[in-house]
Amino acid sequence: MSRHVRLYLDDQFDLVVCRLALHQVADPAALVGEMVHVTRPGGRIGVTDMIADEDSELAEETNRPERLRAPNHNRTLSLTEVHALLEAAGASVASTAVRDHDLDLKDRLTCSQTPAPVRAQIRTRLEEELAGGTATGLRPACGDDQAISFTHAWATVTGTPRD
Ligand SMILES: C[S@@+](CC[C@H](N)C(=O)[O-])C[C@H]1O[C@@H](n2cnc3c(N)ncnc32)[C@H](O)[C@@H]1O
Incomplete structure (x- = not known):
């Protein structure tokens, strides 16, 4: 028996999108599976999210500070994993676009209301990387004012349900 509540009938929508x-x-496979089920044949699904490196160890280093920052962060997937989700759900990948988003660490931590001790932990981790330590995959940079910024890669992948 399915654990998922179905809100819509199959083949109901021309376009179904999911951002961030x-x-x-x-269960991202269940999410994408449902998107594909409710999209009509010939319709389009679009998924936009941050992506992590294809190297799983580096991806885990990326996910660690993200989970600290926001406990509802489960796992940033790699682009290959996003493509595989669509394909496994019964869609063919139609397009992929990747672009960088630069973020200010302080703004980001304020926005997520991350507690001060955890903010310090995340800043320390990025400073370690800036000093030559293990990469986080977040590509940190430090400005003249000592403000730390970092970069997320976002991918937008579209697909069409296969017949
Ligand atoms: C980072 S916000 C993105 C919001 C919006 N889509 C955007 O692009 O600005 C993540 C969203 O995912 C939703 N979300 C997370 N887990 C969910 C779940 N299991 N079922 C439904 N929505 C969920 C959250 O409620 C939140 O609105």
Whole structure:
């Protein structure tokens, strides 16, 4: 028996999109599967989310500070994993676009209301990388004012349900 509640009938929509939620859900395959089911043949699904490196160890280093920052962060997937989710759900990948988003660490931590001790932990981790330590995959930079910024890669992947 399915654990998932179905809100819509199959083949209901021309276009179904999901932005910045894939990394939060416990079961991204169920999310993408539902998107494909409710999209009509010939329709389009679109998924936008941050992506992590294809190297799983580096990806885990990326996910660690993200989980500290926001406990509802589950896992940032790699682009290959996003493609595989669509394909496994019964969609063919139609397009992929990747672009960088630069973020100010202080702004980001304020926005997520991250507690001060955890903010310090995350800043220390990025400073370690800036001093030559293990990469986080977040590509930190430090400005003249000592403000730390970092970069997320975002991917937008579209697909069409296969017949
Ligand atoms: C980072 S916000 C992105 C919000 C919006 N889509 C955007 O692009 O600005 C992540 C969203 O995913 C939603 N979300 C996370 N887990 C979910 C779940 N299991 N079911 C439904 N929504 C979920 C959250 O409620 C939140 O609105």
